[in-house]
Amino acid sequence: MELFINQVLAGIATGAIYACMALAVVMIYQAIDHLNFAQGEMAMFSTFISWQLMQWGIPYWGAFVLTLALSFAGGVLIERLLFKPLAKAPILTNVAGFIALYAIINSVAGLIWDFTIKQYPTPFGSSPFLGSQLISTHQAGMIGVTILLLILLYLFFQFTRVGLAMRAAASVPESARLVGINTSWMIALGWGMAAAIGSIAGMMIAPVVFLEPNMMLGVLIYGFAAAVLGGLTSPFGAVIGGFLVGIFENLVGTYIPGVGNELKLPIALALIITVLVVKPAGLFGRPIVKRV
Amino acid sequence: MSAIQEVVTEAPAVEAVPKRAMTLGYGTSLALLLVLILVPLFVKNFIIFQLTMLLIYAVAVLALNILTGGSGQFSLGQSAFYAVGAYTSAILMEHADINYALTLPIAGIVCFVFGFLFGQPALRLSGVYLALATFALATAMPQLLKLGVFEKWTGGVQGLVVTKPDAPFGLPMSQDMWLYYFTLAVSVAIYVSSVNLLRSRSGRAFMAIRDNEIAASAMGIDVALYKTLAFGVSAGITGVAGGLGAIAVQFVAPDGYTITLAISLFLGMVVGGVGWLPGSIVGSAFIIFVPNIAEGISKGLSGAVFGVLLFLVIFLVPHGARQVAVVAQQLLGKFKKS
Numbered sequence: 080m081e082l083f084i085n086q087v088l089a090g091i092a093t094g095a096i097y098a099c100m101a102l103a104v105v106m107i108y109q110a111i112d113h114l115n116f117a118q119g120e121m122a123m124f125s126t127f128i129s130w131q132l133m134q135w136g137i138p139y140w141g142a143f144v145l146t147l148a149l150s151f152a153g154g155v156l157i158e159r160l161l162f163k164p165l166a167k168a169p170i171l172t173n174v175a176g177f178i179a180l181y182a183i184i185n186s187v188a189g190l191i192w193d194f195t196i197k198q199y200p201t202p203f204g205s206s207p208f209l210g211s212q213l214i215s216t217h218q219a220g221m222i223g224v225t226i227l228l229l230i231l232l233y234l235f236f237q238f239t240r241v242g243l244a245m246r247a248a249a250s251v252p253e254s255a256r257l258v259g260i261n262t263s264w265m266i267a268l269g270w271g272m273a274a275a276i277g278s279i280a281g282m283m284i285a286p287v288v289f290l291e292p293n294m295m296l297g298v299l300i301y302g303f304a305a306a307v308l309g310g311l312t313s314p315f316g317a318v319i320g321g322f323l324v325g326i327f328e329n330l331v332g333t334y335i336p337g338v339g340n341e342l343k344l345p346i347a348l349a350l351i352i353t354v355l356v357v358k359p360a361g362l363f364g365r366p367i368v369k370r371v
Numbered sequence: 372m373s374a375i376q377e378v379v380t381e382a383p384a385v386e387a388v389p390k391r392a393m394t395l396g397y398g399t400s401l402a403l404l405l406v407l408i409l410v411p412l413f414v415k416n417f418i419i420f421q422l423t424m425l426l427i428y429a430v431a432v433l434a435l436n437i438l439t440g441g442s443g444q445f446s447l448g449q450s451a452f453y454a455v456g457a458y459t460s461a462i463l464m465e466h467a468d469i470n471y472a473l474t475l476p477i478a479g480i481v482c483f484v485f486g487f488l489f490g491q492p493a494l495r496l497s498g499v500y501l502a503l504a505t506f507a508l509a510t511a512m513p514q515l516l517k518l519g520v521f522e523k524w525t526g527g528v529q530g531l532v533v534t535k536p537d538a539p540f541g542l543p544m545s546q547d548m549w550l551y552y553f554t555l556a557v558s559v560a561i562y563v564s565s566v567n568l569l570r571s572r573s574g575r576a577f578m579a580i581r582d583n584e585i586a587a588s589a590m591g592i593d594v595a596l597y598k599t600l601a602f603g604v605s606a607g608i609t610g611v612a613g614g615l616g617a618i619a620v621q622f623v624a625p626d627g628y629t630i631t632l633a634i635s636l637f638l639g640m641v642v643g644g645v646g647w648l649p650g651s652i653v654g655s656a657f658i659i660f661v662p663n664i665a666e667g668i669s670k671g672l673s674g675a676v677f678g679v680l681l682f683l684v685i686f687l688v689p690h691g692a693r694q695v696a697v698v699a700q701q702l703l704g705k706f707k708k709s
Contacts, residue, residue, distance in 0.1 A: 108499075112499070113499065114499055114502065114503055116447075116502075116506060161682065164686070165685070168685075168689075170445070170499070171439065171445065171641075171645060172685055172689065174445055174447070174502055175637070175638075175641050175681055175685055176681075176682065176685060178447070178634055178637060178638070178678075178681065179677070179678040179679075179681035179682050179685070180678065181634070181678070182634055182674040182675070182677045182678035182681070183674065183675050183677075183678030183679060184678075185674050186671055186672065186673065186674025186675035186676075186677075186678065187674075187675050189671040189674070190669065190671050190672060190675065193671075194671070296510055296630070297510075300506075300507055300510055300511075303503055303506075303507065304507075307500075307503070311499075341514055341517060341518070342514065342518075343514070344507075344510050344511040344514045345511045345514055345515050347507060347511070348504075348507040348508060348510075348511040351503065351504055351507050352492055352504060355492050355500060355504060356492040359500070
């Protein structure tokens with residue numbers, strides 16, 4: 080029983096990271112109806128930036144905040160320069176754009192910081208949390224940071240003018256434009272926020288998976304799985320999906336013999352396919368209606 | 372839940388390409404074929420090997436082109452089908468002692484079935500989901516190939532070594548040259564059948580689906596069936612390319628078939644021009660020679676170069692090599708007149 084609780088808690092901790100990635104993916108999907116295949120690489124690059132800042136002697140939380148700001152600016156910049164001109168292009172062109180972005184960021188990170196694996200510090204330490212053997216302080220920190228982030232995002236989207244404008248621009252762009260919302264900039268803002276949320280996921284998971292240019296590939300696939308499970312149209316679903324996927328991954332790894340780390344990605348694949356077959360709209364998503 | 376029901380009028384996945392613009396004329400095709408036949412007589416063995424790889428990747432890009440340019444669907448998972456084809460060929464040759472030429476159709480059939488089955492769930496959904504599912508497939512494939520259960524056949528992380536075939540009937544040719552002509556024959560056969568496929572009833576059904584799915588189904592086309600079929604055909608051809616690749620490289624290993632390969636093939640298709648079959652060879656040349664040049668400058672640079680060039684193509688020549696060819700043709704026409 081203790082093993083079970085232990086694994087569930089550890090699953091919630093990694094699930095928190097998947098939830099962040101899924102949330103970032105869904106935010107961009109809501110804004111422009113495309114999946115950002117470069118989301119993981121953007122997060123990886125942000126994590127490297129924070130690592131570099133710490134190497135230059137900036138304390139952890141200083142680097143954390145600075146990285147958030149830089150990632151936000153980077154996200155906005157990418158949208159303005161590369162994807163705004165593609166808004167009316169066919170889907171294929173957009174997919175090609177995301178793939179190109181993926182290749183560029185991955186390669187540039189390797190060029191600047193090379194492909195060796197690096198240690199990444201944790202601000203929470205890794206001793207047992209509150210004296211219990213069930214969960215480490217870093218895992219507890221991961222959950223705490225994610226929940227704080229979710230509360231802040233909820234407050235932002237429910238109670239601020241900008242949050243309301245962003246929701247309006249995502250759900251009914253034409254009407255939003257008619258009431259004077261600058262929908263184009265709302266999309267850029269969404270990109271910036273997605274990049275910032277992704278960077279948090281990167282900085283939180285880096286002490287676990289270690290820092291290297293390919294570190295986010297697995298996390299991104301699980302983020303996708305979480306987003307599909309929760310429903311691509313529902314940010315709330317994405318978060319729930321993230322936690323569920325994290326718990327599922329840990330329990331499968333513990334209780335099914337022969338399924339270890341080397342089957343991590345095929346499990347995510349199987350999960351995505353299963354959801355697409357059984358419930359394509361996800362747990363909380365709206366089914367898409369096509370107009371003839 | 373919001374009161375507004377989401378209603379989507381889907382934008383076309385890819386721009387429509389007229390049927391005639393998808394192929395080359397007879398004269399140009401024959402001239403190109405003649406060049407491909409003659410070139411190996413004048414170059415070194417290593418360059419012959421590179422030309423063989425050029426043809427193999429061209430076949431793989433062609434397969435993706437049938438899927439995307441023909442039926443308007445995406446796949447970011449072509450590397451997975453390439454890997455399955457390569458492993459099928461390698462295992463049959465090394466464990467069952469089957470002749471290399473016979474392993475190719477088997478690899479094609481295995482991949483066709485694999486692609487057809489994999490396509491079943493994903494194809495009922497829009498392009499985004501298919502891109503997602505195939506992306507996940509491509510990332511998961513190396514781990515699947517490394518699995519301990521299959522190690523007896525696949526050789527696990529180490530992979531398998533494949534023996535290179537000799538020229539038959541005592542022909543006075545080096546192994547490389549024979550393999551080149553063998554690959555050329557297979558590629559030409561695949562190219563001709565692909566052109567014929569797109570001109571057939573099925574091909575027209577593919578294009579109808581690409582241009583407007585709802586109109587296509589109103590005309591009585593079984594959309595789900597033809598989409599899965601296109602996916603299967605594309606996977607099958609990619610599998611043959613994978614088998615050829617295994618024979619040419621004489622080696623298969625899980626890490627040779629990562630998402631990077633899938634990205635390369637995708638890039639090759641975009642550069643060659645989506646829906647323009649002869650562009651496949653241009654795209655293939657691009658993905659073989661550009662990394663060589665980039666890695667010569669700095670290690671790890673090829674990804675960045677690929678990405679930047681891909682953006683340049685998207686923004687400047689969205690129709691890839693086809694657009695360049697058309698412009699060149701027009702210039703030539705003007706030149707002749709004056």
